[in-house]
Amino acid sequence: MKKLFALFGNPVSHSRSPIMHNTVFKHLNYDATYIRINLEDGQKLRETFFSFGLSGANITVPHKEVAYKACDEVRGFAKIVGVVNTIINENGRLIGYNTDADGFMQAITEFGSINTILVIGAGGTAKALASRFIQDSIKVDVLNRSASNLKYFQNKVDNCYTWDNFKLKKYDLVVNTTSAGLKDENLPAPKELIDDILKNTSFVADAIYGKLTPFLKLAKKDGLTYKDGADMLLGQGILANELFVNKELKIQDIQKEMQKSFEL
Numbered sequence: 001m002k003k004l005f006a007l008f009g010n011p012v013s014h015s016r017s018p019i020m021h022n023t024v025f026k027h028l029n030y031d032a033t034y035i036r037i038n039l040e041d042g043q044k045l046r047e048t049f050f051s052f053g054l055s056g057a058n059i060t061v062p063h064k065e066v067a068y069k070a071c072d073e074v075r076g077f078a079k080i081v082g083v084v085n086t087i088i089n090e091n092g093r094l095i096g097y098n099t100d101a102d103g104f105m106q107a108i109t110e111f112g113s114i115n116t117i118l119v120i121g122a123g124g125t126a127k128a129l130a131s132r133f134i135q136d137s138i139k140v141d142v143l144n145r146s147a148s149n150l151k152y153f154q155n156k157v158d159n160c161y162t163w164d165n166f167k168l169k170k171y172d173l174v175v176n177t178t179s180a181g182l183k184d185e186n187l188p189a190p191k192e193l194i195d196d197i198l199k200n201t202s203f204v205a206d207a208i209y210g211k212l213t214p215f216l217k218l219a220k221k222d223g224l225t226y227k228d229g230a231d232m233l234l235g236q237g238i239l240a241n242e243l244f245v246n247k248e249l250k251i252q253d254i255q256k257e258m259q260k261s262f263e264l
């Protein structure tokens with residue numbers, strides 16, 4: 001029987017996930033379709049999942065933390081961060097996973113050895129990435145607009161800063177996990193701060209994909225090596241697809257086909 005998968009989020013119209021997963025299903029003859037579902041009320045995630053008869057789903061902004069609560073069981077790294085981006089229907093039980101952080105780790109392998117990272121932002125993506133970096137013994141500082149969202153990071157990372165008390169130092173990598181620049185032309189922090197930060201880092205990454213954010217435009221102007229969120233998206237997608245097909249397809253084949261979807 002044909003399996004149905006979906007992306008839940010709000011908005012979802014811009015997402016590349018349907019084309020990524022459908023390309024894999026089509027070219028590897030896996031009998032499944034992936035659709036997008038715009039979900040306004042995150043509390044309705046579970047009932048909507050079942051009403052569509054889904055075999056699995058991805059979850060994007062702003063429902064990843066609600067998704068964690070909607071699951072019957074959460075496995076692996078998602079348990080540590082409380083953030084779920086992939087759900088599998090296992091005999092009527094919803095099992096939650098997080099593939100974002102491992103997807104990001106794959107994306108930055110080309111930067112070589114990274115020992116210190118500044119994470120800008122303190123939302124779901126920041127939590128997942130910072131926790132994953134710590135697992136790899138990377139030193140992490142977090143800089144966020146508001147102090148309230150820094151609580152999660154306080155005994156976990158080396159330093160938590162808001163714009164007012166940030167202390168400049170050198171980093172191997174600075175990553176923007178805020179949504180500043182996604183639908184606007186904002187920088188993730190005041191320009192003077194970003195200018196100083198970019199002068200003191202070797203590499204720059206942005207979780208946002210599909211556009212050169214104002215943050216990356218500055219990095220480019222400064223001649224820095226940078227990457228947008230496309231490889232992170234690809235990385236998390238490959239790992240999610242492997243869960244969707246329950247390892248019935250080879251990860252190398254999934255990777256090859258999903259990579260092709262980025263050229264479409």
Ligand code: NDP
Pocket residue numbers: 060061062064100121122123124125126144145146149177178179180181182186187188189207208209229230232233234236
């Ligand atoms: P959240 O809503 O959980 O967090 C948003 C964060 O952005 C908060 O720290 C918030 O600060 C900050 N922020 C929002 N607007 C501004 C602004 N104008 N200036 C400064 N800071 C701001 O979002 P997520 O963590 O789920 O997602 C963040 C981004 O990452 C999105 O753009 C999303 O598209 C992208 N993403 C990309 C992925 C990929 O595969 N490439 C995967 C996952 C996410 P405050 O705490 O002060 O409100």
